[in-house]
Amino acid sequence: MYSVTVRDHMMIAHSFKGEVFGPAQRLHGATYVVDVEMARAELDANGIVVDIGRAGDALKRILADINFRNLDEVPAFSGRNTTTEFLARYVFDAMVLAMDRGDLGPDAIGVERMKVTLHESHVASAAYEGRIAPRG
Amino acid sequence: MYSVTVRDHMMIAHSFKGEVFGPAQRLHGATYVVDVEMARAELDANGIVVDIGRAGDALKRILADINFRNLDEVPAFSGRNTTTEFLARYVFDAMVLAMDRGDLGPDAIGVERMKVTLHESHVASAAYEGRIAPRG
Amino acid sequence: MYSVTVRDHMMIAHSFKGEVFGPAQRLHGATYVVDVEMARAELDANGIVVDIGRAGDALKRILADINFRNLDEVPAFSGRNTTTEFLARYVFDAMVLAMDRGDLGPDAIGVERMKVTLHESHVASAAYEGRIAPRG
Amino acid sequence: MYSVTVRDHMMIAHSFKGEVFGPAQRLHGATYVVDVEMARAELDANGIVVDIGRAGDALKRILADINFRNLDEVPAFSGRNTTTEFLARYVFDAMVLAMDRGDLGPDAIGVERMKVTLHESHVASAAYEGRIAPRG
Amino acid sequence: MYSVTVRDHMMIAHSFKGEVFGPAQRLHGATYVVDVEMARAELDANGIVVDIGRAGDALKRILADINFRNLDEVPAFSGRNTTTEFLARYVFDAMVLAMDRGDLGPDAIGVERMKVTLHESHVASAAYEGRIAPRG
Amino acid sequence: MYSVTVRDHMMIAHSFKGEVFGPAQRLHGATYVVDVEMARAELDANGIVVDIGRAGDALKRILADINFRNLDEVPAFSGRNTTTEFLARYVFDAMVLAMDRGDLGPDAIGVERMKVTLHESHVASAAYEGRIAPRG
Numbered sequence: 179m180y181s182v183t184v185r186d187h188m189m190i191a192h193s194f195k196g197e198v199f200g201p202a203q204r205l206h207g208a209t210y211v212v213d214v215e216m217a218r219a220e221l222d223a224n225g226i227v228v229d230i231g232r233a234g235d236a237l238k239r240i241l242a243d244i245n246f247r248n249l250d251e252v253p254a255f256s257g258r259n260t261t262t263e264f265l266a267r268y269v270f271d272a273m274v275l276a277m278d279r280g281d282l283g284p285d286a287i288g289v290e291r292m293k294v295t296l297h298e299s300h301v302a303s304a305a306y307e308g309r310i311a312p313r314g
Numbered sequence: 315m316y317s318v319t320v321r322d323h324m325m326i327a328h329s330f331k332g333e334v335f336g337p338a339q340r341l342h343g344a345t346y347v348v349d350v351e352m353a354r355a356e357l358d359a360n361g362i363v364v365d366i367g368r369a370g371d372a373l374k375r376i377l378a379d380i381n382f383r384n385l386d387e388v389p390a391f392s393g394r395n396t397t398t399e400f401l402a403r404y405v406f407d408a409m410v411l412a413m414d415r416g417d418l419g420p421d422a423i424g425v426e427r428m429k430v431t432l433h434e435s436h437v438a439s440a441a442y443e444g445r446i447a448p449r450g
Numbered sequence: 451m452y453s454v455t456v457r458d459h460m461m462i463a464h465s466f467k468g469e470v471f472g473p474a475q476r477l478h479g480a481t482y483v484v485d486v487e488m489a490r491a492e493l494d495a496n497g498i499v500v501d502i503g504r505a506g507d508a509l510k511r512i513l514a515d516i517n518f519r520n521l522d523e524v525p526a527f528s529g530r531n532t533t534t535e536f537l538a539r540y541v542f543d544a545m546v547l548a549m550d551r552g553d554l555g556p557d558a559i560g561v562e563r564m565k566v567t568l569h570e571s572h573v574a575s576a577a578y579e580g581r582i583a584p585r586g
Numbered sequence: 587m588y589s590v591t592v593r594d595h596m597m598i599a600h601s602f603k604g605e606v607f608g609p610a611q612r613l614h615g616a617t618y619v620v621d622v623e624m625a626r627a628e629l630d631a632n633g634i635v636v637d638i639g640r641a642g643d644a645l646k647r648i649l650a651d652i653n654f655r656n657l658d659e660v661p662a663f664s665g666r667n668t669t670t671e672f673l674a675r676y677v678f679d680a681m682v683l684a685m686d687r688g689d690l691g692p693d694a695i696g697v698e699r700m701k702v703t704l705h706e707s708h709v710a711s712a713a714y715e716g717r718i719a720p721r722g
Numbered sequence: 723m724y725s726v727t728v729r730d731h732m733m734i735a736h737s738f739k740g741e742v743f744g745p746a747q748r749l750h751g752a753t754y755v756v757d758v759e760m761a762r763a764e765l766d767a768n769g770i771v772v773d774i775g776r777a778g779d780a781l782k783r784i785l786a787d788i789n790f791r792n793l794d795e796v797p798a799f800s801g802r803n804t805t806t807e808f809l810a811r812y813v814f815d816a817m818v819l820a821m822d823r824g825d826l827g828p829d830a831i832g833v834e835r836m837k838v839t840l841h842e843s844h845v846a847s848a849a850y851e852g853r854i855a856p857r858g
Numbered sequence: 859m860y861s862v863t864v865r866d867h868m869m870i871a872h873s874f875k876g877e878v879f880g881p882a883q884r885l886h887g888a889t890y891v892v893d894v895e896m897a898r899a900e901l902d903a904n905g906i907v908v909d910i911g912r913a914g915d916a917l918k919r920i921l922a923d924i925n926f927r928n929l930d931e932v933p934a935f936s937g938r939n940t941t942t943e944f945l946a947r948y949v950f951d952a953m954v955l956a957m958d959r960g961d962l963g964p965d966a967i968g969v970e971r972m973k974v975t976l977h978e979s980h981v982a983s984a985a986y987e988g989r990i991a992p993r994g
Binding site for chain 1: 675712
């Protein structure tokens with residue numbers, strides 16, 4: 179299995195509902211350094227998993243939608259705790275949509291698995307990983 | 315699959331038996347930066363894999379048992395080489411016990427897989443990874 | 451010159467006033483990984499710059515005052531842009547106060563210089579550095 | 587599953603063929619920080635996955651073959667794009683050969699899986715991962 | 723003294739002349755992860771050292787001039803060893819020019835010191851640091 | 859001012875005397891990741907601060923003297939707390955001796971300042987920095 183990973187980041191505000199979150203129930207914020215790892219069994223004709231330039235651009239657009247925002251006020255997240263785990267899944271789903279739209283080029287259809295990791299500090303991170311093939 | 319990872323560290327002394335270890339047969343030591351990644355298929359009702367605060371506290375207690383010690387004198391490790399691999403498994407088993415005791419809260423029973431990685435320097439690490447479900 | 455550095459982090463929300471900040475004028479947030487480096491010409495009688503345990507505890511208390519908060523609502527910051535640079539200075543001043551109060555032990559009076567660095571992502575940080583001696 | 591990871595690096599020049607590569611079609615270069623993770627179900631009699639000293643030496647020899655070279659002029663790579671993904675597989679295959687030759691010692695035959703990751707910058711990496719057992 | 727640091731990278735090919743360079747006399751390459759730290763005594767009216775967005779853009783343009791190139795063929799470097807140290811100074815001088823042109827905004831004239839660090843691997847880096855004030 | 863930095867590591871056991879050290883009074887250990895930064899005003903005729911290969915070899919030899927040892931039993935350290943700060947100075951002094959012996963080549967006499975940093979974990983480090991010129 180071959181894979182490539184691209185990294186970017188976003189800086190957001192949010193708050194959580196539920197006693198388990200303690201002081202994080204208050205409005206606070208986070209920098210999320212985001213790694214997207216895309217994997218497939220065989221390389222394409224150019225010898226790559228996916229066009230890393232396009233993959234980085236797609237990730238930047240996805241993060242731009244919620245970057246520098248208070249996620250408590252983003253309608254798509256209404257009634258949800260925008261935990262690191264939840265946001266990892268959000269980025270995962272958005273990357274699949276971007277691939278399906280062709281944003282990463284025609285060969286990106288070969289990507290079979292993806293793992294999205296959000297580092298929230300030097301001591302904590304969360305991820306969502308899953309199969310995405312067969313697509314198209 | 316969703317996952318969260320928490321990080322802490324310990325500083326121990328030990329020595330190894332066996333020619334394969336070369337100079338590490340002498341009494342020496344290590345800082346182990348420890349990452350514990352816990353994974354499950356679905357998030358709990360709060361939108362998390364596990365209470366990251368409790369998970370960090372549990373890890374700190376586990377490491378405190380052997381932190382600032384000469385592992386050659388810890389009865390539980392008698393006759394064993396406390397290699398980085400071995401210690402990764404030790405922390406793994408201790409984290410499973412902590413979950414079973416309820417130290418990470420009732421929802422931690424949903425954790426299905428765990429990977430414990432010990433970084434011993436900027437150029438070497440070891441890990442133990444395994445399924446832990448079904449439990450309880 | 452000897453120095454020791456301790457690291458901790460905080461997760462806050464805030465917004466900035468001024469066109470130069472672009473989208474960061476909106477309410478957003480950040481994780482700040484904070485490094486405090488304390489330096490002095492000679493070590494104390496124990497062979498250390500400062501009690502690293504106490505230094506870490508002092509830093510944690512200072513960060514706890516503003517951790518998991520919306521800095522736009524912290525009275526002490528009223529009318530100020532809580533930029534990374536500004537917060538580096540805030541932590542610097544708070545650490546000097548902690549030393550003067552004796553929170554880092556009597557020998558901490560020997561610390562002559564300090565640098566506080568706040569990493570806001572994998573690609574950006576800010577710092578405040580200055581002399582703090584003579585004190586007491 | 588237990589694993590150990592060793593790290594080294596190489597510094598090479600190369601160019602790519604194909605419009606997808608944009609400016610990387612020009613002769614340029616890269617530092618690749620290389621992580622080799624080797625995994626097996628059970629530890630050997632010494633309590634290790636593999637002799638980490640020998641593993642590091644084997645990796646250093648493999649990288650030395652192409653280190654400080656223009657990969658466009660390496661006969662073995664003729665007609666191929668030496669992408670990060672491609673080179674991850676190259677190192678993977680060379681490590682399997684080294685194990686089969688006994689370079690990592692007799693117990694290395696127990697290694698069942700391997701993942702080779704090449705970090706090309708602070709924001710991009712590629713990897714090849716696969717099963718290597720049963721061997722011998 | 724306040725400072726801000728921005729990070730970017732470039733991937734180049736080159737070779738060195740001189741026995742001291744050993745195998746690096748051959749055409750090879752490097753990824754340079756570049757940190758630019760800019761310092762001044764007082765913050766500007768916005769509470770910042772410099773517009774970090776503009777600083778990052780200026781750095782990206784400077785690196786783009788030589789990114790994905792064989793530095794042996796860049797006329798400006800003719801007859802020079804493009805060592806990591808040399809390139810740190812090259813980026814330093816180019817950043818000063820960018821500030822003097824106003825690329826970082828009018829307040830960047832307040833920057834008094836700068837340090838440019840190029841990380842060439844996980845185990846080696848080089849830097850150039852100097853005063854740049856008074857300017858304008 | 860130009861500088862170059864090389865990195866290596868050592869793994870040692872030791873204990874401290876003094877209540878300030880708490881549990882670190884027990885025999886324990888540490889991995890020290892060691893950075894040596896050497897600085898000078900002008901580059902030598904080859905365009906470098908110092909031969910980075912020789913500098914790395916010198917550092918490795920210095921660390922080898924105490925690597926994989928219990929520092930409590932090293933005669934040179936008798937009666938001293940081998941704190942991270944103390945060891946930073948030890949490596950500093952040993953590097954100066956190596957330069958004076960010519961181990962880093964004749965041009966290393968140009969080095970004017972040096973900073974030795976020992977990272978003991980992901981959250982703590984210590985350093986010693988000083989002028990070393992004029993020498994010879």
